[in-house]
Amino acid sequence: MRRNIVFLVAPPFELLDLTGPYSVFAEANALSGRSEYALHVVSTKSGGALTSSAGLSVASQHYYQDFSKPIDTLLVIGGRGAMRSHDKNLLSWIRARHVRSRRTGSVCTGAFLLAATGLLQGRKVTTHWQNCDQLSREYPGIDVQRDPIFVRDGPFYSSAGITAGIDLSLALVEEDLGTQIASGIARVLVLYLRRPGGQAQFSDLIREEGGGTDEGLRDLPAWVRGRMTRDLSVPALARQVSMSPRTFARRFTAAFHQTPASWIRKTRAELAKTLLQEPHSTLRMVAQRCGFRNVAALRDEFILQYGTTPKEYKLRHGP
Numbered sequence: 001m002r003r004n005i006v007f008l009v010a011p012p013f014e015l016l017d018l019t020g021p022y023s024v025f026a027e028a029n030a031l032s033g034r035s036e037y038a039l040h041v042v043s044t045k046s047g048g049a050l051t052s053s054a055g056l057s058v059a060s061q062h063y064y065q066d067f068s069k070p071i072d073t074l075l076v077i078g079g080r081g082a083m084r085s086h087d088k089n090l091l092s093w094i095r096a097r098h099v100r101s102r103r104t105g106s107v108c109t110g111a112f113l114l115a116a117t118g119l120l121q122g123r124k125v126t127t128h129w130q131n132c133d134q135l136s137r138e139y140p141g142i143d144v145q146r147d148p149i150f151v152r153d154g155p156f157y158s159s160a161g162i163t164a165g166i167d168l169s170l171a172l173v174e175e176d177l178g179t180q181i182a183s184g185i186a187r188v189l190v191l192y193l194r195r196p197g198g199q200a201q202f203s204d205l206i207r208e209e210g211g212g213t214d215e216g217l218r219d220l221p222a223w224v225r226g227r228m229t230r231d232l233s234v235p236a237l238a239r240q241v242s243m244s245p246r247t248f249a250r251r252f253t254a255a256f257h258q259t260p261a262s263w264i265r266k267t268r269a270e271l272a273k274t275l276l277q278e279p280h281s282t283l284r285m286v287a288q289r290c291g292f293r294n295v296a297a298l299r300d301e302f303i304l305q306y307g308t309t310p311k312e313y314k315l316r317h318g319p
Helices: 015-032 088-099 110-116 129-138 164-177 179-188 204-208 220-225 234-240 245-256 260-275 283-290 295-306 310-317
Strands: 003-009 037-043 073-076 103-106 150-153 156-159
Touching: 003 015, 015 037, 015 164, 015 179, 073 088, 073 110, 088 110, 103 110, 103 164, 110 129, 110 156, 150 164, 156 164, 164 179, 220 234, 220 260, 234 245, 234 260, 245 260, 260 283, 260 295, 283 295, 283 310, 295 310
Parallel strands: 003 037, 003 073, 073 103, 103 156
Antiparallel strands: 150 156
């Protein structure tokens, strides 16, 4: 029996919040050869096309009050429309359909609409990093998780911003059809097989890359990430950007508001945090891949940056 996957859309919506997860489930049908999923775009508004925040529109297949098929998975799509107040009939419909569904989730700011139903009280939920404070203020009974890419709490799933909905959808397909199909989808769509759910959605690397105002240093973060085990001293970095060590150190500090040495330490720790979530990683392997002298150096820097040991972090956030 085909599973009905319902994408509930409140326009204006975020285009990739819908098309990303939709593509994952559609590709699962193609790879499995069994049409495991029936995909339905359901609108909170009656009549007319659904307008995205980007200006593109898609046709709605159903108005929510007219949709009567059994729902396996209900995903509330994010966007400005999902963050607005909604009529009681819609909220009642979501609550009623959730009871008869296997699982219910939200993509990005779709968490606001799902939270308005009261179903998420006492639950762990995530949303786009820019909206975590607002979600906490408006729904203080929800345990808002600021870092994860996606979260599961019982039958409820939620994902962080925009592309994180793809990660969540891959995880849902993996639950249903196994790792082989999920891996095939990732290869076809040129995705990570699965970014760990606990991986920070907005890291220091993302914030700093492009955050500097010096065009001469713009490409340095990406260059460093691919060479973590090499010499990353000030002279080595200065040679890469064709500057003298003194000029490089001065311009780097002005652009990134920290010394090159401090930034390199943070970058190594950030990479270590991601590697520790991999299934078979060891502290020795992580220390080597991140360019630390030994496990003790990794431990000291990790405690300095995150207030916990690498071992404790792996126990909490590893697979």
